[in-house]
Amino acid sequence: MAPNLKSFIVFSSVFVMLLAISFSFSRTNYYKILHLKSSLTSYNYPTFFQSFLSFLLKTPKPNDSWWSNPISRPSHCVLWMAPFLSGGGYSSEAWSYVLALNEYMKNLKNPSFKLGIYQHGDLESLQFWEGLPQDVKDLAIELHQTECKKDKTIVVCHSEPGAWYPPLFETLPCPPTGYRDFMFVIGRTMFETDRLNSEHVKRCNRMDSVWVPTEFHVSTFVQSGVDQSKVVKVVQPIDVRFFDPLKYEPLDIAAAGNLVLGAKKPDSSPGKEFVFLSVFKWEFRKGWDVLLEAYLKEFSKDDGVALYLLTNPYHSSSDFDNKIVEFVEDSDLKKPVNGWALVYVIDTHIAQTNLPRLYKAADAFVLPSRGEGWGRPVVEAMAMSLPVITTNWSGPTEYTTAENSYPLQVERMSEVTEGPFKGHLWAEPSITELRALMRQVISNVEEARAKGRQARKDMVTSFSPEIVAEMITGHIQNILDK
Incomplete structure (x- = not known):
């Protein structure tokens, strides 16, 4: 992939996420919100991204540090890539994991890793973003600024396998620059039928590990041809304090x-x-x-x-x-x-x-x-x-x-x-x-x-x-x- 295209793919997602986040600080600016909402709902990925192409390609080439946050201490990072700004099942599930992990890590004296998030896998929805609790928005801003160095990063690709590198549709690929650039890559996915198709089996087997939510999925993934040693059951959390x-x-x-x-x-x-x-x-x-x-x-x-x-x-x-x-x-x-x-x-x-x-x-x-x-x-x-x-x-x-x-x-x-x-x-x-x-x-x-x-x-x-x-x-x- 050409360097400019790499820069374009990586920074377009950063730009869109930061753009959506930035509008949370100017909620009364009706016309700006309306314009962004129109942009996010009226254009598909290629058209929307092309409108920012000239800006994005002027952005410096990404190096091993995509974000800067001097407060972060652990050298290792877990970068969770998911449709955090999109709504829907994968979005809800990803937020449940990230909120649970973040709260848990607050109580650890010496956590061995820090947590970062990245928008991936689906179109952004301003309506969904506006409906999130303010503390979740604040956390999104904080975690999106986490510094993650590639060779010390565990990437979690939380989406359907068609969005994984190389993606089958227009989205930021996960992992962004290929599998070998990172310390470890986890695919977090699931299916609603009795099997996986051959393309998805192939993509799962490229991962270092594949996390699925139930015993049902462990069985269907392995029977479909996913390497049994890679498949790990990780159930979903439910925020019982929020849903009380x-x-x-x-x-x-x-x-x-x-x-x-x-x-x-x-x-x-x-x-x-x-x-x-x-x-x-x-x-x-x-x-x-x-x-x-x-x-x-x-x-x-x-x-x-x-x-x-x-x-x-x-x-x-x-x-x-x-x-x-x-x-x-x-x-x-x-x-x-x-x-x-x-x-x-x-x-x-x-x-x-x-x-x-x-x-x-x-x-x-x-x-x-x-x-x-x-x-x-x-x-x-x-x-x-x-x-x-x-x-x-x-x-x-x-x-x-x-x-x-x-x-x-x-x-x-x-x-x-x-x-x-x-x-x-x-x-x-x-x-x-x-x-x-x-x-x-x-x-x-x-x-x-x-x-x-x-x-x-x-x-x-x-x-x-x-x-x-x-x-x-x-x-x-x-x-x-x-």
Whole structure:
């Protein structure tokens, strides 16, 4: 790769991240924020980067120190590269690791490494950045300035393998200049199907180590051809202090949602319905069709229930109301004599700071997914003491049990028919079983609440930040010792 292109790729990411961070200090400057937001949402990577090309290529060639922070003391560095400014599953997961590690390292007298972060793997979102708590923004600024020398740096590439060096799409590659320039390179990834494709196997085997979140992934990665000696299970943490039901009042969920199906009774007051909540990006894998069919077949207006779908587009348009209506019209669903049970869509951005309040407004969480890498919304709901119904396959099998949730039976395995994982298999959750479990939750409220309480206990005892941070620190120390 030519030196100028190297400079361009590395410093374009630095510039974009620092640009987004800088606007957090001028929140009242509406026009600047609007301009940046427009830039980040209206352009793809090549076009956006080209607009800054002349500026970037004047930037000095990067040397072994990409950042400067004289306060940093340990010589070794862990550079975590992930879509920190993007939102979504990998972003949420990466932040959970970094926040846990940072807090844990504060209590160490002589930490053996320092921590740095770097934007990688997806488009930046100003809306997501603005929704982060201020202390997280402050930490992002601090960690982005950490000095990391290549030959003393462990790089964590926290993204799907297509973003790893050399990337298959426009993104800052990870590691930025190739595998041999750094002390150790870790790929942190996961998949939602029963296997990996050959290209991803090849990319995983280039890594010094591959961290996956569950035993399910250990099995699927090794069976697909990833070197068993490289695969390490590192579970995800959940911030049980942030997601704590005792700290929050419920969000006004009815005001946040658009009523798509059903009609409220004239004499009913807000908050009287039993609220089912589901959180997902709008794609077939998430099983929104399974959820709607089960819910609309099982309940009617007289059951006093409401289903809220917090969703966002994923390679699709955002007219979710019409998509739901079309799905119902094209199905064999029959409208009950007394009317549809209520279905709401929340398609506006809910800031990270308000997510606990959203869960607090629900009585149960349900996600009949066909496959999950981990299931961030599921563990967030469990930390908030909600009874959870989710498919008993893939990522959630790492933490759901009959005691702390309602594992949803898999009816059969089905073949992925489109996209990059075409030909792979994933689960088809049972609609009949889902109907029964949703009915059970509203009919046995005390049992459901007991499962929710156990769910929170399990999140605290097995997946709290300090427990996972200690695990990660141990893995990193082993690398340094070698």
